[in-house]
Amino acid sequence: MPAIVHLIAAARPNFMKVAPLWHALSADPAFDVRLVHTGQHYDPNMSDAFFRDLGLPEPDHHLGVGSGSHAEQTAKVMLAYEPVAIAERPAFTIVVGDVNSTAACAMVCAKLLVPVVHLEAGLRSFDRTMPEETNRLVTDVLADLLWTPSPDADENLRREGIPETRVERVGNIMIDSYELQRPAIEADGTYQRLGLAARQYGVVTLHRPSNVDDRDTLAGLVAQLVAISARLPLVFPVHPRTRKQLNTFGLWDTLAAAPGLRLSEPAGYVQFMNLVSHAGLVITDSGGVQEETTYLDIPCLTVRPNTERPITVTEGTNRLIRPADLQAAVDRALKGEWPRGRRPALWDGRTAARCVESLRARLPGGGLPAARSVARAGAVVTP
Ligand code: UD1
Numbered sequence: 239m240p241a242i243v244h245l246i247a248a249a250r251p252n253f254m255k256v257a258p259l260w261h262a263l264s265a266d267p268a269f270d271v272r273l274v275h276t277g278q279h280y281d282p283n284m285s286d287a288f289f290r291d292l293g294l295p296e297p298d299h300h301l302g303v304g305s306g307s308h309a310e311q312t313a314k315v316m317l318a319y320e321p322v323a324i325a326e327r328p329a330f331t332i333v334v335g336d337v338n339s340t341a342a343c344a345m346v347c348a349k350l351l352v353p354v355v356h357l358e359a360g361l362r363s364f365d366r367t368m369p370e371e372t373n374r375l376v377t378d379v380l381a382d383l384l385w386t387p388s389p390d391a392d393e394n395l396r397r398e399g400i401p402e403t404r405v406e407r408v409g410n411i412m413i414d415s416y417e418l419q420r421p422a423i424e425a426d427g428t429y430q431r432l433g434l435a436a437r438q439y440g441v442v443t444l445h446r447p448s449n450v451d452d453r454d455t456l457a458g459l460v461a462q463l464v465a466i467s468a469r470l471p472l473v474f475p476v477h478p479r480t481r482k483q484l485n486t487f488g489l490w491d492t493l494a495a496a497p498g499l500r501l502s503e504p505a506g507y508v509q510f511m512n513l514v515s516h517a518g519l520v521i522t523d524s525g526g527v528q529e530e531t532t533y534l535d536i537p538c539l540t541v542r543p544n545t546e547r548p549i550t551v552t553e554g555t556n557r558l559i560r561p562a563d564l565q566a567a568v569d570r571a572l573k574g575e576w577p578r579g580r581r582p583a584l585w586d587g588r589t590a591a592r593c594v595e596s597l598r599a600r601l602p603g604g605g606l607p608a609a610r611s612v613a614r615a616g617a618v619v620t621p
């Protein structure tokens with residue numbers, strides 16, 4: 239009997255982490271992989287578009303939780319996922335990244351004694367004002383198996399007392415998605431269709447609550463972007479949270495009126511990566527984009543005071559920039575004075591294959607079971 243594996247997908251940055259794993263697990267007869275979409279992101283351009291671009295099937299379970307406060311959203315995911323986990327009793331539930339659904343499903347499984355595997359474990363911004371930091375801490379303390387992307391993540395987990403037997407460095411799964419879609423990304427003509435010349439434009443993404451939920455902060459960023467766009471055309475696919483806040487604060491029209499600034503709906507994965515891979519620079523507060531630009535050796539100006547992905551700074555092209563310093567940083571990048579980077583080890587497009595091997599070794603009777611499941615083997619679960 240193949241082992242049932244639940245793969246949890248919830249929000250935009252999850253889909254490119256889940257897709258390579260879904261493809262690799264479904265090609266292996268040892269596994270019966272089932273995709274669970276919590277519905278945290280639900281707009282067609284925040285969800286369905288990624289299923290299409292990344293070759294994912296319809297989810298086996300769609301929990302339809304939608305938006306809400308942190309507690310509300312987390313609780314809704316727990317309530318909706320618990321009966322699914324009880325009914326199917328997966329051998330493993332794989333959660334990815336650091337969104338509310340990640341922590342919620344990890345919590346459900348921990349109580350049902352379903353082994354939890356966390357892909358992208360160990361990242362820390364050391365900034366508890368970020369909701370994601372809480373999700374990372376909760377998920378990692380509960381996970382039976384922690385798949386990390388980089389040595390800094392291993393070190394964080396070691397410092398927190400997570401036993402080394404539970405930690406395995408598998409590399410960065412985002413790069414697998416990029417490599418799987420590379421032919422489509424290269425064939426896609428989005429930047430040319432927009433009338434842009436390679437390396438002669440910038441891409442912008444912003445959605446962190448710390449940047450977009452405060453009126454003054456967002457107004458300051460809007461002013462910087464308008465000024466930069468007078469020198470460098472900018473393409474800005476706007477996240478729904480950001481769109482809402484720009485409208486609430488009456489800032490949308492200022493951005494839309496800037497001739498060099500092109501606002502759009504959130505872009506599909508292939509289109510977005512076509513834009514990023516031909517850009518001269520990227521201005522962002524996204525986690526994933528910091529990694530993609532490091533892989534592609536493109537200057538990345540991250541408008542945040544910290545990052546949970548320090549390797550993109552120490553080895554890659556990412557730099558943390560204060561809003562007031564954005565224009566000077568753009569100048570440096572345009573003059574070719576931006577530091578070059580190198581690709582971190584194991585960011586090689588083969589992370590999903592390593593994950594499958596890691597899971598195979600832990601199949602019942604097939605090797606090491608996940609650490610905490612051994613300790614709990616005698617426990618009785620009464621749902
Ligand atoms: C979430 C994650 C964040 C991640 C981001 C990726 C948490 C705590 N946050 O933030 O870590 O970086 O996704 O994009 O899990 N909305 C829509 N349509 C959608 C989804 C959201 O209109 O399909 C709007 C709603 O007004 C919603 C708001 O965006 O209230 C925020 O959505 P939510 O999922 O709560 O957080 P994100 O900011 O998207």
Ligand code: UDP
Nearest residue numbers: 250251475504505506507510524525526527
């Ligand atoms: N992305 C996309 N279209 C967009 C913006 C982002 O396809 O308009 C992709 C991109 O690959 C990026 C990923 O979505 O790495 C991450 O999403 P997001 O920035 O929303 O989340 P974070 O990584 O910050 O959690």
